[in-house]
Amino acid sequence: MAILEVSELRSRYSSRGPEILKGISFEVEEDDFFAIIGPSGAGKSTLIRCINRLIEPTSGSINLHGIDVLSLNATELRKMRRHIGMIFQEFNLIDRMSVMDNVLSGRLGYVGAIRSIFRTFNNHDIQRALELLERVGLQDHVDKRADQLSGGQRQRVGIARALMQEPNLLLLDEPTSALDPKISREVMQLIRTIATELKVPVLCNIHDVQLAKEFCNKIIGLQDGIKMFDGPTPSLDQSSLDEIYSMEVL
Amino acid sequence: MQTSSVPLTVDDIVRLRRKKQTVQFGFYFILFILVLWSIQATVIDDTDWERIGSLADIGKSVSHFIGIDFALIPNLLGPTIETFMIACIGTILGLIICLPAMWFGALNVTPYKPITYPLARIAMTLSRSIHEIVWALIFVSAVGLGAFAGILAIAVRSLGFIAKMSAEAIENIDPKPVEAIRAMGGSNLQVMLYGIMPQVLPVILGIVIFEWEINIRRSAILGLVGAGGLGLVFFRQMNTFNYPGVTTVILAIFGLIVVGEITSHYSRKALN
Amino acid sequence: MANKTGEHNLPVHSSVGGDGVHREWSRFKFPRSLINYGILLGILLFFSYSVYYLNIPLERIMGMFGRLGDLMADRYFPPDMDYIVDLGYLDAIIETIQMAYLGSLFGLLISIVLGWFAAHNVSPSPKYIYPIARLLTMGCRSVHEMIWAILFVTILGFGLLPGVLALTMFSIGFSGKLFAEEIESIQMGQVEAIRAMGGNHLQVFVYGVFPQVRVAFTGIAIYTWDVAFRAATVVGFVGAGGMGWYLKRNVMQIETERVAAILISIVGLVVISEFVSAWARIRVSKAK
Numbered sequence A: 001m002a003i004l005e006v007s008e009l010r011s012r013y014s015s016r017g018p019e020i021l022k023g024i025s026f027e028v029e030e031d032d033f034f035a036i037i038g039p040s041g042a043g044k045s046t047l048i049r050c051i052n053r054l055i056e057p058t059s060g061s062i063n064l065h066g067i068d069v070l071s072l073n074a075t076e077l078r079k080m081r082r083h084i085g086m087i088f089q090e091f092n093l094i095d096r097m098s099v100m101d102n103v104l105s106g107r108l109g110y111v112g113a114i115r116s117i118f119r120t121f122n123n124h125d126i127q128r129a130l131e132l133l134e135r136v137g138l139q140d141h142v143d144k145r146a147d148q149l150s151g152g153q154r155q156r157v158g159i160a161r162a163l164m165q166e167p168n169l170l171l172l173d174e175p176t177s178a179l180d181p182k183i184s185r186e187v188m189q190l191i192r193t194i195a196t197e198l199k200v201p202v203l204c205n206i207h208d209v210q211l212a213k214e215f216c217n218k219i220i221g222l223q224d225g226i227k228m229f230d231g232p233t234p235s236l237d238q239s240s241l242d243e244i245y246s247m248e249v250l
Numbered sequence B: 001m002q003t004s005s006v007p008l009t010v011d012d013i014v015r016l017r018r019k020k021q022t023v024q025f026g027f028y029f030i031l032f033i034l035v036l037w038s039i040q041a042t043v044i045d046d047t048d049w050e051r052i053g054s055l056a057d058i059g060k061s062v063s064h065f066i067g068i069d070f071a072l073i074p075n076l077l078g079p080t081i082e083t084f085m086i087a088c089i090g091t092i093l094g095l096i097i098c099l100p101a102m103w104f105g106a107l108n109v110t111p112y113k114p115i116t117y118p119l120a121r122i123a124m125t126l127s128r129s130i131h132e133i134v135w136a137l138i139f140v141s142a143v144g145l146g147a148f149a150g151i152l153a154i155a156v157r158s159l160g161f162i163a164k165m166s167a168e169a170i171e172n173i174d175p176k177p178v179e180a181i182r183a184m185g186g187s188n189l190q191v192m193l194y195g196i197m198p199q200v201l202p203v204i205l206g207i208v209i210f211e212w213e214i215n216i217r218r219s220a221i222l223g224l225v226g227a228g229g230l231g232l233v234f235f236r237q238m239n240t241f242n243y244p245g246v247t248t249v250i251l252a253i254f255g256l257i258v259v260g261e262i263t264s265h266y267s268r269k270a271l272n
Numbered sequence C: 001m002a003n004k005t006g007e008h009n010l011p012v013h014s015s016v017g018g019d020g021v022h023r024e025w026s027r028f029k030f031p032r033s034l035i036n037y038g039i040l041l042g043i044l045l046f047f048s049y050s051v052y053y054l055n056i057p058l059e060r061i062m063g064m065f066g067r068l069g070d071l072m073a074d075r076y077f078p079p080d081m082d083y084i085v086d087l088g089y090l091d092a093i094i095e096t097i098q099m100a101y102l103g104s105l106f107g108l109l110i111s112i113v114l115g116w117f118a119a120h121n122v123s124p125s126p127k128y129i130y131p132i133a134r135l136l137t138m139g140c141r142s143v144h145e146m147i148w149a150i151l152f153v154t155i156l157g158f159g160l161l162p163g164v165l166a167l168t169m170f171s172i173g174f175s176g177k178l179f180a181e182e183i184e185s186i187q188m189g190q191v192e193a194i195r196a197m198g199g200n201h202l203q204v205f206v207y208g209v210f211p212q213v214r215v216a217f218t219g220i221a222i223y224t225w226d227v228a229f230r231a232a233t234v235v236g237f238v239g240a241g242g243m244g245w246y247l248k249r250n251v252m253q254i255e256t257e258r259v260a261a262i263l264i265s266i267v268g269l270v271v272i273s274e275f276v277s278a279w280a281r282i283r284v285s286k287a288k
């Protein structure tokens, strides 16, 4: 059963601007770890952000667990978003807050106004945050400020924060581009292990084809807003790669 | 400074340079004429040199001010504290009333741009273009003589600068944490609290401390129009021709400002 | 806890968050949080005490703002616009501009020298001249322009000259520190080059320092004009000429509708001056 169905998705940033996504369709299933690859500017980030409507698509449809995402109003959209975890290339942490507060902030969608002002999270959330921090190996940095961590550690905070949401879909926008190769592998490994364990499907933008082949079971190739490839990882061969990246070869 | 495709000949270059020099010369010439005109109007026409007298007379007037009125010192403590407190409360009140102004005045968070943004900008301009003395006058006539009028004047006068700088800080935030909070389903309030506040709070505090330092200077003169503090004592010394007393009050103000500068230096250090 | 999904029937995965191990964490950190709360409490106490000390009638505040509105509508409206297009008043406006112009010009000229002396890296004598120059700029800064105006009026009598001098002192205080800071941030290479050639202090300043800070100085000068003009609109209040004098007279005579008109003219002029200086700043940064 498909968890996420995207069909004929189109997007542009301004009404007179160029079309960035030119009708993308694909399906993500329960235990998928999906990679989206493609040259820079192909529209990978745009595609990922259309799914939780950080960018409004111009047309098409997105179906998550049978819910039509594009028809939701603002309140419903926020309720929907709390179930979609997102991990960012530049981590997008709140630099001046502690690691713990950053992880706890993953619960914001569930917390009312007064509690978010005073940062009072319930004991269950705190326990969960501590457990997640232990899980990503940051138990010794709980009270440090987020900007005092290394890149790899910061991304681990990002992972813990996304998992704090109890997501049933993870969106990853180049989670490893700001990290060195060794740390990149560790981070990807961590995400895959936890995602498999929690049975959360993952949609992951990634620059590094090698990394994609290593960790993902399905791959979408994007070029200039058009889907050039869609299939299981083993079926991605040199000729399809050439096709996806033809712009760069020229 | 033209970038024509035709290559410039030496003649052209010389002509261009000469033209530039003429413009520059004309500019300085106008400045100079303005200086002459202003001097003529202010220093020559308007000034009664008879009344001022010779340099020696001026020296004599100045020498009145030399000395310290020790008898006045015990009476200065109360007004000094008052001036200090007016500056502190005025600044805090200024910060409070300026919260909506900075929210409305920052392009990236203003709720309804065509109306709220210009509204905030107008408030900022008004606050900054009217001198604190005038604000104090207005408030004295509204709430009566005393410290309260001074506090309101300080608060309203501070609004412009604090709001302008803070709005700029809000406009220059890093949008990434904001995106993260939105992506996880955060409300507008939560975006404000978690995405924007942590980034701008230290900046705003720095701005407020800076303004507080200036406000000490300001609150020291509000007494001139009856808004309490050291200014009143200053005025009284002036009216009774007690010139050493005037010097004493000025020294007290000076001391207060030094205290303010030291405090502001260390608290801004502690912020980072 | 499986039903936190709101309206949507989304499946929730929750295998993390229940391993049964209890972990300790508290937002309260022993000495640090205590100190922070202590400081916060101290500040709060100080403010409450100040409100008490200054006799601020908290219970009447709300009413006061209502009164403020009434008062504005009542007394200050409608502004007596005829008054400010009167020839005498227009003359006062011109005088104000002249005062601000001369005051900031003199102040800037003196500031260039003082800023040079008060910049630690190129001051002719870091040991003697530097602290004196610093003290002078700080002295000019900490005395408010109104106090300068009063002092000069006392010494020289009513008129525009004391206004010009007060604004001069004010401009020195305002721009001197900025100039010095600007000079302290220059690159020392060019300075050393001139020094190596055997240049004296003046030559070092003219050829090594000034060309580097010229553009920044122009920006600061425009800014100084801006604030000096604002101050110039009120120094007349204590007898130093210009529009402030009219303000004072009408305040004293409780001619509130005229006061309103004068305030409008002040705001209008300041806004115009701000536009002009914004334009000038853009020109300067382009010419860079």
Ligand SMILES: Nc1ncnc2c1ncn2[C@@H]1O[C@H](COP(=O)(O)OP(=O)(O)OP(=O)(O)O)[C@@H](O)[C@H]1O
Pocket (backbone or CB within 6 Å): A013, A020, A038, A039, A040, A041, A042, A043, A044, A045, A046, A047, A207
């Ligand atoms: N905010 C924006 N406004 C207008 N155009 C944008 C905006 N963001 C991206 N674009 C354009 O959309 C296109 C796709 O951008 P996108 O960021 O989705 O590419 P990408 O595949 O993620 O590239 P990269 O690998 O460099 O991250 C690019 O041509 C880009 O110029």
Ligand SMILES: [Mg+2]
Pocket (backbone or CB within 6 Å): A044, A045, A046, A174
């Ligand atoms: Mg991208």
